Amino acid sequence: MNIVIVGGGELGSMVADQLIRENHSVTVIEKSEKQVKQLNDSIDALIINGDGNNIRFLKQANVERADLFLALSNNDNVNIISCGLVKKLSNATTIAKVENYTHYFPSPPNLPEDFGIDKTVATKQLSINKLIDLISEPDAMEHIHFIHENVKVIGTMINEQFSGNGMQIKDITQGNDIWDKVRIVAIKKDNEVLIPRGDDILQTGDKLYIIGKSDVLKDVIKSYFASNVKIKSVIIVGGNRIGREFAKAMEEAGRKVTIIEEDEKVCHRLAEELDNVLIINGSGLNQNVLSDLDMENSFVACVTGKDEHNIISAVMAKKNHAYKAVCNISNVAISSIINQVKDIDSVFSTESLAFGEIIKYCRKGDVLSVTPLPYINAETIKIKISKKIALLDKPLSKVKFPSGMIIGAIFRNDEVIIPRGENKIMLNDIIIVFVLPQSKKLVEKMFA
Amino acid sequence: MNWKAILKIQGIILIIIAVSMCLPLAFSLYYASGDALDLLLSIGITLVVGLILAISFKPDKPLRTREGFVIVSMGWISAAIFGALPFFFNGVFDGNFIDCVFETMSGFTTTGATVLTNIEILPKGLLFWRSLTHWLGGMGIILLAIIILPVLGLSSTQLFRAEVPGPTKDKISPKVKNTAMILWLIYLGLTVMETVMLMFGGMDLFTALCHTFGTLATGGFSTLNASIAGFNSLYIEMVILVFMFLAGTNFALHFFVIQGRLGEVIKNREWQFYVSMVVITIMLVSLSIFKSDLGYNFGTSLRYASFQVVSIITTTGYVTTNFELWPAFTKIVLVLLMFVGGCAGSTGGGMKQIRIMIGGKFVAKEIRKITYPNALFSLKIGKEHVKEHVMKNVIAFIILFIGLFAIINLFLTFRGYDMVTSFSASIATLSNIGPGLARVGAIENYAFFDNISKVVLTFSMLLGRLELYSVIIMVYYLFNPKKIH
Numbered sequence: 015m016n017i018v019i020v021g022g023g024e025l026g027s028m029v030a031d032q033l034i035r036e037n038h039s040v041t042v043i044e045k046s047e048k049q050v051k052q053l054n055d056s057i058d059a060l061i062i063n064g065d066g067n068n069i070r071f072l073k074q075a076n077v078e079r080a081d082l083f084l085a086l087s088n089n090d091n092v093n094i095i096s097c098g099l100v101k102k103l104s105n106a107t108t109i110a111k112v113e114n115y116t117h118y119f120p121s122p123p124n125l126p127e128d129f130g131i132d133k134t135v136a137t138k139q140l141s142i143n144k145l146i147d148l149i150s151e152p153d154a155m156e157h158i159h160f161i162h163e164n165v166k167v168i169g170t171m172i173n174e175q176f177s178g179n180g181m182q183i184k185d186i187t188q189g190n191d192i193w194d195k196v197r198i199v200a201i202k203k204d205n206e207v208l209i210p211r212g213d214d215i216l217q218t219g220d221k222l223y224i225i226g227k228s229d230v231l232k233d234v235i236k237s238y239f240a241s242n243v244k245i246k247s248v249i250i251v252g253g254n255r256i257g258r259e260f261a262k263a264m265e266e267a268g269r270k271v272t273i274i275e276e277d278e279k280v281c282h283r284l285a286e287e288l289d290n291v292l293i294i295n296g297s298g299l300n301q302n303v304l305s306d307l308d309m310e311n312s313f314v315a316c317v318t319g320k321d322e323h324n325i326i327s328a329v330m331a332k333k334n335h336a337y338k339a340v341c342n343i344s345n346v347a348i349s350s351i352i353n354q355v356k357d358i359d360s361v362f363s364t365e366s367l368a369f370g371e372i373i374k375y376c377r378k379g380d381v382l383s384v385t386p387l388p389y390i391n392a393e394t395i396k397i398k399i400s401k402k403i404a405l406l407d408k409p410l411s412k413v414k415f416p417s418g419m420i421i422g423a424i425f426r427n428d429e430v431i432i433p434r435g436e437n438k439i440m441l442n443d444i445i446i447v448f449v450l451p452q453s454k455k456l457v458e459k460m461f462a
Numbered sequence: 463m464n465w466k467a468i469l470k471i472q473g474i475i476l477i478i479i480a481v482s483m484c485l486p487l488a489f490s491l492y493y494a495s496g497d498a499l500d501l502l503l504s505i506g507i508t509l510v511v512g513l514i515l516a517i518s519f520k521p522d523k524p525l526r527t528r529e530g531f532v533i534v535s536m537g538w539i540s541a542a543i544f545g546a547l548p549f550f551f552n553g554v555f556d557g558n559f560i561d562c563v564f565e566t567m568s569g570f571t572t573t574g575a576t577v578l579t580n581i582e583i584l585p586k587g588l589l590f591w592r593s594l595t596h597w598l599g600g601m602g603i604i605l606l607a608i609i610i611l612p613v614l615g616l617s618s619t620q621l622f623r624a625e626v627p628g629p630t631k632d633k634i635s636p637k638v639k640n641t642a643m644i645l646w647l648i649y650l651g652l653t654v655m656e657t658v659m660l661m662f663g664g665m666d667l668f669t670a671l672c673h674t675f676g677t678l679a680t681g682g683f684s685t686l687n688a689s690i691a692g693f694n695s696l697y698i699e700m701v702i703l704v705f706m707f708l709a710g711t712n713f714a715l716h717f718f719v720i721q722g723r724l725g726e727v728i729k730n731r732e733w734q735f736y737v738s739m740v741v742i743t744i745m746l747v748s749l750s751i752f753k754s755d756l757g758y759n760f761g762t763s764l765r766y767a768s769f770q771v772v773s774i775i776t777t778t779g780y781v782t783t784n785f786e787l788w789p790a791f792t793k794i795v796l797v798l799l800m801f802v803g804g805c806a807g808s809t810g811g812g813m814k815q816i817r818i819m820i821g822g823k824f825v826a827k828e829i830r831k832i833t834y835p836n837a838l839f840s841l842k843i844g845k846e847h848v849k850e851h852v853m854k855n856v857i858a859f860i861i862l863f864i865g866l867f868a869i870i871n872l873f874l875t876f877r878g879y880d881m882v883t884s885f886s887a888s889i890a891t892l893s894n895i896g897p898g899l900a901r902v903g904a905i906e907n908y909a910f911f912d913n914i915s916k917v918v919l920t921f922s923m924l925l926g927r928l929e930l931y932s933v934i935i936m937v938y939y940l941f942n943p944k945k946i947h
Contacts, residue, residue, distance in 0.1 A: 016636075034637075054623075056619075057619065058636075059637075060633050060635070
């Protein structure tokens with residue numbers, strides 16, 4: 015496919031890199047000259063220095079012949095307008111990143127289609143949904159959704175009360191009603207990631223990634239990993255962007271919400287907009303501010319625009335007895351390092367969330383998607399079985415799989431199967447595979 | 463330094479060289495010219511070394527920009543060393559390996575300077591290999607490797623930028639691999655066209671191919687001692703002239719022509735500049751030799767002048783007459799043309815038309831700035847603003863080019879060679895032309911230089927072909943490993 019991307023920042027370059035890996039021809043239009051130089055050195059794409067909403071540069075990027083147009087700059091206006099311009103020039107599918115979706119398209123009759131946008135990626139909403147996911151099941155720290163809304167992967171830490179401590183996986187799961195319906199797809203011990211085998215031993219502090227239907231996963235969490243703590247309050251550090259919307263959502267859900275915000279003007283605006291939210295004008299890095307709050311059993315979301323600020327606030331909140339602290343990071347490269355900080359329970363980046371969404375739209379062919387599992391060195395690959403391959407119609411226990419992979423789920427028609435040894439893969443199934451990087455090539459070969 | 467990647471790619475380049483040597487082997491067997499064993503031995507050695515390097519190293523890190531430069535420069539050096547093996551085994555240079563490498567490097571860099579005193583005694587296989595090195599080096603060995611590299615899972619963005627000439631690297635297609643493929647296909651197309659047209663003029667396939675390689679790569683190796691003059695055919699001269707001119711044009715423009723975007727070609731400022739420079743210098747040179755006491759009529763003057771001007775400006779170096787005998791004015795014009803060279807993105811050498819344009823406009827801009835101290839001027843080529851960093855890069859390049867020219871010149875005169883010879887040999891190698899003046903003149907060769915000078919000149923050719931920076935960066939990092947951060 016010929017793909018044109020407007021904006022070569024954090025998100026744009028991440029998407030471009032992935033698409034080039036998948037053998038597409040990519041052209042990037044980027045405004046900043048410095049960024050252009052960097053892109054020229056790092057990715058195999060045609061880089062054009064210019065504005066994405068200037069028709070001259072769009073033509074230079076050959077949008078007339080593009081199959082897909084992605085507007086991913088940091089400016090909503092540019093993204094929306096460029097899609098409109100491109101729609102007039104070509105038949106390309108247009109996808110726009112719109113951070114403040116509700117500003118532009120609050121409800122019909124204003125629709126993205128009127129602006130020539132086929133798909134929108136509402137980044138702010140993605141972050142808020144993520145936060146809502148995290149707070150609704152505070153004992154599961156990662157949530158990854160797949161094709162069906164009700165199938166997902168959760169990540170959870172084994173605590174001291176876990177009944178299976180020190181036992182082998184097969185002893186815990188075999189013949190157990192709940193465990194039979196889900197599957198452990200990855201274990202993170204210290205900083206090493208394993209694809210589990212039956213004889214691996216689980217211990218306190220291990221992080222498990224489990225796939226299953228949402229309701230079953232809820233049961234698993236409740237029976238094995240819940241700590242019986244009820245979240246009493248929500249504390250949001252940073253009242254801009256995500257913070258304000260999240261506060262609104264939490265307020266509507268009837269929770270006790272506090273916002274800590276440095277900028278007095280922003281505080282005033284928040285106070286005008288929100289009713290039952292306590293707004294504190296101060297810094298999340300200030301111990302006095304934090305000790306004034308009752309942080310016991312609280313959920314702390316650090317969502318200021320600055321990564322460093324978020325990280326330190328989260329750690330400080332934990333020192334002040336917060337129950338859970340999560341933070342938003344925009345520099346994707348450092349998020350995996352931050353994940354090793356024990357005090358921070360979960361890290362999410364708006365860019366990776368948007369990346370996942372966009373890549374989902376861009377797929378063609380059998381490999382439907384490759385999503386890096388958040389912050390561990392493993393990937394989930396979604397594969398559609400459209401050809402006859404050797405392992406079809408054989409019980410999975412009879413197939414020899416490479417060691418760094420596991421099949422997490424099989425989608426057949428509208429049914430979801432969490433596979434056991436006796437299940438088979440059939441033609442037209444969609445399967446979800448978890449792989450470690452070193453086994454990826456083998457896996458791709460296996461399903462090619 | 464990512465040595466695994468560097469060595470693996472060297473291996474791939476050697477495999478390409480080994481495979482290419484099979485073509486001269488075919489000719490050698492066909493003509494039974496007696497050099498088949500030398501070629502076979504060279505193919506064997508190159509292939510084995512190449513395979514060992516390519517298979518045993520598995521790069522685990524992506525390439526960085528500076529490693530791209532090192533790979534490209536080292537690639538050319540290994541190509542020249544292994545490409546020299548057939549000459550070495552055949553013993554044409556009495557076993558002087560430096561001579562063999564000089565000749566091969568002169569081929570790959572499309573210089574066309576020779577250390578052979580009698581070309582015609584060379585067996586057919588070697589003669590063909592000598593011309594084939596031109597063809598491979600003209601479009602670029604690395605550019606050929608780039609087409610293969612992605613299959614092996616290696617990224618090649620860093621390599622493309624280090625080998626393709628010109629201050630701005632226009633990719634014709636978003637992917638480096640596709641760009642490389644398009645360029646090679648155009649090159650191949652032109653090769654077929656010229657070969658057929660030369661065969662029309664009475665050449666056999668062997669001679670036609672050799673001269674096509676020499677022309678399109680802007681190289682200059684011939685199969686005759688007298689170069690193109692030996693054919694004494696106006697038709698052949700015209701064909702070669704036209705194709706030299708095309709080879710000196712940016713290959714992106716050829717692509718535009720294929721796409722039917724003729725307007726863009728005609729409006730291209732560098733191309734306009736190139737055409738005007740060619741036309742004006744042809745006028746000057748033909749008038750000058752017409753007026754001199756050489757006894758040419760106007761037609762002959764025009765014929766010799768046009769061929770010689772195009773041959774020098776595109777840095778080919780073919781000769782149809784001994785221009786050593788021409789008046790001093792024309793010789794100076796030709797020497798100055800040597801500095802200029804072809805267009806960016808062509809197979810020609812030299813400083814490139816676009817750099818001369820930017821340099822000239824920069825000077826004009828500075829002069830205007832002195833007259834209007836508070837005014838702000840933008841440097842434009844056509845309607846396109848030339849960015850500050852491109853301009854600085856061009857100025858630095860011109861300074862470096864002149865500086866290196868001076869150093870090589872000083873070295874040669876220090877070794878005791880006369881002024882005109884040293885001067886013209888320095889620029890003829892640095893700009894990848896081949897023939898110069900005096901002892902390296904149109905009908906002379908480079909055989910008389912001592913070994914150390916030959917090494918320096920070999921290096922000068924490589925510097926010129928890779929546009930200075932790559933080679934300097936490689937030398938810097940190889941000899942100062944402690945300075946790598």
